[in-house]
Amino acid sequence: MSQPTLEPEKIVVTLERLHQRIEERFPDAGLGRVCDDLVNTARTTAKRARALGAPFVGVRLGVLALIVAGLIAQIAAARYLHLERLGDDVANLVQSTEAAVNLLILFGGAVWFLTTLEERMKRARVLAALHELRSFAHIIDMHQLTKDPTIVLAPKNKRTQHSPARDMTEFELARYLDYCAEMLSLTGKLAALYAERLRDPVVVNAVNDVESLTANLGRKIWQKIMIISQLDETRGTSARSPAT
DSSP: OOOOOOOHHHHHHHHHHHHHHHHHHOTTOHHHHHHHHHHHHHHHHHHHHHHHHSOOHHHHHHHHHHHHHHHHHHHHHHHHHTGGGTTTOHHHHHHHHHHHHHHHHHHHHHHHHHHTHHHHHHHHHHHHHHHHHHHHHHHHHHHHTTOOHHHHHSTTSOOOTTOOOOOOOHHHHHHHHHHHHHHHHHHHHHHHHHHHHOOOHHHHHHHHHHHHHHHHHHHHHHHHHHHHHHHHHHHHHHHHSOOO
């Protein structure tokens, strides 16, 4: 049985449909432009995720060539020291042995650096991409920041000169907040694509941070939606109750 994985193409399709829904419902809202940018980022993320899942052949061949060259250099250095000719010359033997050991240690460090080069290159690319997704999450949160359902509960409150425009109906406000919650959820799914392709602990922790951020921001939005839902239920109960 194969392990279930996220399909980048389906995430892109879902975001494209979400963008269409936002444009149809709120054609003049800035949220639609943000979603359009997120769609383009999703397409790029799908390509990046596929590329990260494949080996960097050029890097691996270069690393292999450098390791072979290093081995040849180690053999040449060992022959140059001529340890077998030192015989009872303890002082020279100790110095030559110390030099050989230092060369081996340096070579071992170089091998470790080269063999982890591909992983570190992928990690750097993923962390930069996750930073972009994190920025999207904060931008989406900014768009829903002024969408306050308590204004719907008390629409007659006096506005100040610099109060944000709040001309949405209860239904429109709930839909707008729902779109924001969907965008945040899909942003977290885009981040999860990187963790599936690259099991590096640093990458996994960074992905978890993005997913936690989007989940916490989405939870705040759903609290606003629940307030609107409770308002509808209260009004429906009042309408069904007999007049006193």
